[in-house]
Amino acid sequence: DLGVVNIDNLLHTKDQPVYTAFNDGNSDNASENPPWSHEPHCIPSTSLSSVGKKYCVYTSNLTGPTGISLIMPPKIARQAASLLDDNPLDSFLTPVQARGVHSGNPPYKMKKVEGKGMGVVATRRIRKWETVMVDQASVVVDLSIVKGVSREEGRRLLALAVRRLRRPGEVWGLSGKHDAEGRGEDGEGNEVVDNGKEERQELRRRSGYETKSGDGEEMEGKLEDDIMLTNGFGSEIAGTKCRALYPLISRINHECNPNAFVLFSRAGISMAVKAYRDIEEGEELSISYITLGQPFQHRHRALSRWGFACHCSLCSLPNPQKAASDTRRSLIARSTKKITELWESAQPMEAISLAEESIEMIQDEGLEHLLADEYALLAKLWLMVGKAREQTMKKGRGGKEKGKGRQVGIIEREEADRYARMSWELLGEMGFMGYDWKETMEFKLEAFLAMVGEGMREVVTAPKL
Numbered sequence: 277d278l279g280v281v282n283i284d285n286l287l288h289t290k291d292q293p294v295y296t297a298f299n300d301g302n303s304d305n306a307s308e309n310p311p312w313s314h315e316p317h318c319i320p321s322t323s324l325s326s327v328g329k330k331y332c333v334y335t336s337n338l339t340g341p342t343g344i345s346l347i348m349p350p351k352i353a354r355q356a357a358s359l360l361d362d363n364p365l366d367s368f369l370t371p372v373q374a375r376g377v378h379s380g381n382p383p384y385k386m387k388k389v390e391g392k393g394m395g396v397v398a399t400r401r402i403r404k405w406e407t408v409m410v411d412q413a414s415v416v417v418d419l420s421i422v423k424g425v426s427r428e429e430g431r432r433l434l435a436l437a438v439r440r441l442r443r444p445g446e447v448w449g450l451s452g453k454h455d456a457e458g459r460g461e462d463g464e465g466n467e468v469v470d471n472g473k474e475e476r477q478e479l480r481r482r483s484g485y486e487t488k489s490g491d492g493e494e495m496e497g498k499l500e501d502d503i504m505l506t507n508g509f510g511s512e513i514a515g516t517k518c519r520a521l522y523p524l525i526s527r528i529n530h531e532c533n534p535n536a537f538v539l540f541s542r543a544g545i546s547m548a549v550k551a552y553r554d555i556e557e558g559e560e561l562s563i564s565y566i567t568l569g570q571p572f573q574h575r576h577r578a579l580s581r582w583g584f585a586c587h588c589s590l591c592s593l594p595n596p597q598k599a600a601s602d603t604r605r606s607l608i609a610r611s612t613k614k615i616t617e618l619w620e621s622a623q624p625m626e627a628i629s630l631a632e633e634s635i636e637m638i639q640d641e642g643l644e645h646l647l648a649d650e651y652a653l654l655a656k657l658w659l660m661v662g663k664a665r666e667q668t669m670k671k672g673r674g675g676k677e678k679g680k681g682r683q684v685g686i687i688e689r690e691e692a693d694r695y696a697r698m699s700w701e702l703l704g705e706m707g708f709m710g711y712d713w714k715e716t717m718e719f720k721l722e723a724f725l726a727m728v729g730e731g732m733r734e735v736v737t738a739p740k741l
């Protein structure tokens with residue numbers, strides 16, 4: 277069973293002799309104890325813009341479930357080498373949970389799913405927010421490679437990177453070949469044609485990887501064209517934009533209203549899948565490949581590069597409901613800006629009402645992860661309203677509120693506290709504060725609100741090029 281093998285290897289990673297002490301492919305700067313199990317294989321960059329730079333394959337084949345290969349310039353690889361002990365069992369699970377996962381019964385199995393190739397199905401009931409799966413990257417590619425070396429060289433490096441893994445089969449086995457014309461219906465009987473093939477070719481052209489006709493059957497071609505494009509996750513490792521393959525998580529299919537989401541470790545090498553809601557035994561696990569919350573046409577366009585027409589429950593809604601959902605999604609997307617405008621034009625209570633309406637729409641759309649942001653925003657608004665009123669009182673300009681005493685500021689602060697705690701709880705449950713947040717972190721209103729900044733809407737990650 278793939279899952280059991282995976283976890284077993286993760287648990288033992290640290291006990292195994294990983295070091296074979298090959299130097300890091302840059303003899304001037306060989307680090308003392310490089311973790312590579314194979315001699316790095318380097319090629320010079322052929323691009324004028326990066327003369328003197330080289331790209332190498334570094335493999336540590338005892339790291340993680342399959343081993344890991346990095347394709348990077350030596351300098352970046354040296355930094356990434358210090359991140360290889362990024363064991364997801366430590367990042368995402370308590371020791372008790374890790375032992376539970378290790379006992380040989382992961383709560384899922386890989387299975388053929390009609391119309392989707394392989395998929396992942398729950399083998400028992402999974403609770404909301406439970407960490408269902410953990411995984412570690414097999415291959416990590418520095419994205420600057422597309423400009424640095426020719427397509428052929430890139431393919432060769434990638435093929436070598438996979439061959440050198442301890443379990444190369446788990447990467448070769450990822451089905452990336454989805455060039456069959458995907459035709460389907462949008463739930464209203466309208467035909468939806470997958471134009472993903474052209475879009476993927478265009479993507480390759482833009483990325484500098486021209487496609488030669490007739491080479492589609494080669495393993496190397498399959499690896500680069502299909503597996504990297506359709507199974508790779510965008511990640512930032514050692515401060516560099518990368519694309520990485522995760523052998524287990526790559527089996528999870530897409531839904532626009534998914535029952536799970538992925539979470540990166542701080543180092544960016546490990547990932548976890550957490551349940552977004554309760555999942556029943558036999559139900560397929562799903563994640564969203566694209567940013568959650570987009571209207572239908574945007575989703576359809578963004579998904580085209582994976583080469584399938586989405587028939588998920590949201591995309592199959594009858595047109596009137598689909599239109600209502602799209603309207604709510606557009607309103608949600610615009611609400612933060614509108615709320616800020618209302619606040620800045622001295623209409624604080626209108627700003628608060630709009631934020632509360634936005635919460636209802638978010639709940640109707642099942643976009644719960646956005647609530648952490650919205651609750652934090654409401655907490656900030658209430659806190660600021662409270663402070664403003666206190667100031668007014670202190671300056672003796674309380675008007676009608678004069679005489680109500682200190683209560684004016686206190687009620688608003690209580691509201692702020694209530695919303696901030698809801699945001700805190702949700703972020704904690706979603707896994708953004710570490711698995712032991714309840715024991716190790718203490719809630720403090722102002723400190724928490726300072727921590728939750730902009731950009732919370734993007735917290736649920738999706739594979740990106």
Ligand SMILES: C[S@@+](CC[C@H](N)C(=O)[O-])C[C@H]1O[C@@H](n2cnc3c(N)ncnc32)[C@H](O)[C@@H]1O
Pocket residue numbers: 391392393394395450451452454506507526527528529530531582583584585586587588
């Ligand atoms: C990351 S892989 C997922 C695992 C894949 N099904 C497999 O067999 O390895 C992405 C590919 O799975 C297929 N896929 C994912 N979600 C799908 C869906 N909702 N409907 C149809 N095909 C889907 C598409 O072919 C897509 O390019």
